[in-house]
Amino acid sequence: MKAKPAKLHPLLHAATLIEKRVETLLASTGVRHRQALILDALDRFGPASQGHLAKEFNLSPGSMSTMTERLVVLGLITQRTNPDNRRQDILDLTGEGREALKAARRVWRQVDAQIDAALAPEDSAPFYATATVIRDSFGGRVPGAPPANTARPAARK
Template structure:
């Protein structure tokens, strides 16, 4: 509560929370992120995907074929982890590797038609999760929250 008094929850509601906890933005952000992350991971796992799969496929879909190092920079996925992600997606037929004509030591990763179909499925699935997580907010509040979160992420230098 904004007046500094603890929440006075009824016996049918959640337990009362100390005002200093209820008004601590970093705590609230963490709790919301934990809930959101759990739902995203569960729904992606239901269709055999992971967040890193989505990040790679979305990046390839938007920017086109790229080297593994470029994908690493654009997604924020560490290079050593990127190899495993690309291997998983390639084994599933969602991306393909081809030698870079400019540097034969490097592979270029491209999304396949199967990968395009998956990204569309994941876009829909994640939109549903976002609707669940952000259910209490109206459309303008959702836009404002997204804008504020992007400002925090940009300020702290984390790749989106």
Template sequence: MRDDLPIEVTHEVRDRCLCLHLQRAARSIARRFDEALRPLGLTHGQYSLLMALNRPGAPRLGELAKFLAMDRTTLTANLKPLERRGLLKMQPDSSDKRSRRVDLSDAGRDLLVRAVPVWRRTHDDIDVLLGRNDTQLLKADLLSLSFGEG
């Protein structure tokens, strides 16, 4: 152990670091949802991505990336396996050929219909674990951290 980096600094980071606590919580929750959605062949990230497409009009890639707080390259990489499975369709934007729009397919909607009850049960389990049903303050804090909103 060095004098200029005492164990107390490690304890300070362990006890104070929001990034560490958020990452651990995110990984824990992700594992719960991944396990619950595995029988449907989905990860929590794929479920969220498909659900983000459940809207009246097909969003542009950039709009979807912003909504999911992802960069376009990562989003495109995550869309490809879902497109290969026939769960979504990517097509050129009719008003701007440089841009692409992403639309949920009927197979994607069918899968989401089966996944929603699983998602709800998993959320109910997390509410029990947290010991409360109202997570509005937590969600507001997370939105604020993610998008500067709250």
């Protein structure tokens, strides 16, 4: 008797394929998807410390430092010492960073459109809502947003 595959495998495979597609489309910008997410967060928050970003993205300070260092080298963000706390660096978008973010947002919309095209029109909104519930139930959230209410929504009839 063959073992029944786990139901999560198609979801994991789809997520992997979608992320690869995003990375491929972002390649010409020189920015990776996760770096673009940091640019997006800085655009929404304004200047922020590495520690704040690390917390918002649930990353170690070292991992955030590595990621932001490349963005500084690329000229997409600035890094300066916080005048109120000299042990803390403040990161901010540059003009080039804003342009890279515009390109990333175009890529994100392009991939959104590909996903929408793969779904029936009536399935698109419920799909994104379900994906959000799954993300939230695993402790994910949009950086800067309050923790999500992970209560399970009422079953549809």
